Amino acid sequence: MARIEIRIELKKGVADPEGKNTMKTLESLGFEGVKSVSSVKVFDMELDMSEEDAKKAGEEMCRKLLANPVIQNYKVIVR
Amino acid sequence: MARIEIRIELKKGVADPEGKNTMKTLESLGFEGVKSVSSVKVFDMELDMSEEDAKKAGEEMCRKLLANPVIQNYKVIVR
Numbered sequence: 663m664a665r666i667e668i669r670i671e672l673k674k675g676v677a678d679p680e681g682k683n684t685m686k687t688l689e690s691l692g693f694e695g696v697k698s699v700s701s702v703k704v705f706d707m708e709l710d711m712s713e714e715d716a717k718k719a720g721e722e723m724c725r726k727l728l729a730n731p732v733i734q735n736y737k738v739i740v741r
Numbered sequence: 742m743a744r745i746e747i748r749i750e751l752k753k754g755v756a757d758p759e760g761k762n763t764m765k766t767l768e769s770l771g772f773e774g775v776k777s778v779s780s781v782k783v784f785d786m787e788l789d790m791s792e793e794d795a796k797k798a799g800e801e802m803c804r805k806l807l808a809n810p811v812i813q814n815y816k817v818i819v820r
Contacts, residue, residue, distance in 0.1 A: 663776065669783070684784060684807070691805055693798060695789035697742065702783035704748070705763060710774035719772060726770055728763070 663708055664716035667739045668728060670703040676733045713740045742787055743795035746818045747807060749782040755812045792819045 672678050678701055685699040705728065709716040720738035729736040751757050759780040767775050784807065788795040799817035808815040 671785075681784070687806060688802055693802060695798075697787040697789055698785075700785040702785055704781035704783050705760070706750075706777075706779040706781055708776040710776055719774075723767060723772060727766060 663710055664713045665741045666707050666709065666716050666720045667741055668705045668707065668720050668724060669737045669739065670705075670724070670729050671700065671735050671737075673733055673735055716740060742789055743792045744820045745786050745788065745792075745795050745799045746820055747784045747786065747799050747803060748816045748818065749784075749803070749808050750779065750814050750816075752812055752814055795819060 680701040681699040684701070685696055688696050688699070707716075707720065709719060711719065717738050717740055721736075724736040724738070725731070757780055760778040763780070764775055764778040767778070786795075786799065788798060790798065796817050796819055800815075803815040803817070804810070
C-alpha cells in the first residue's frame with residue numbers, strides 16, 4: 663500500500679483570491695507581519711500498488727482530472 | 742522571514758464529499774487500486790518574524806479564523 667500526497671498550486675502570476683482574502687482578514691484580525699498567503703489544494707491518497715506506480719498514477723490523475731495545467735502546477739509526493 | 746505551511750484536515754469520521762467524489766470519478770476514469778482519497782486544505786505563508794513566532798501565529802490563525810475545531814484538525818509546519 664502506497665500513500666501519496668498530491669499538491670496542486672496556482673502558477674506564479676495567477677490570481678489567488680482565496681489567499682488574498684485570507685491575508686486581508688488575518689490583517690483585520692490584528693495579525694502582523696503576514697507577507698504572503700497562498701492557497702494550495704492537497705489530496706492525500708492510499709493506493710494499492712508500489713510507491714513507484716503510485717507516483718506515476720498520481721501524476722496521471724493530475725493530468726486527466728485534478729489539475730488545470732493552464733493555471734496550476736502539481737507535485738506528487740510519496741509519503 | 743519564516744515560511745510556514747498550515748494543513749487543515751477533516752477529523753476522522755467527518756464526511757468528506759470532495760474526497761469521495763474525487764475517488765468515484767478517478768474510478769470511472771479507469772484508475773484502479775485507489776483505496777482512499779482525502780481532501781486537505783493548505784495555506785502556504787511567509788511571515789516576517791522568527792520561525793518560533795511564526796508557528797505560534799499560525800496556530801492562533803487556525804483557532805481564530807482558518808479551522809473549524811468541530812470538524813477539522815490543523816497542523817502548522819515550519820519549512
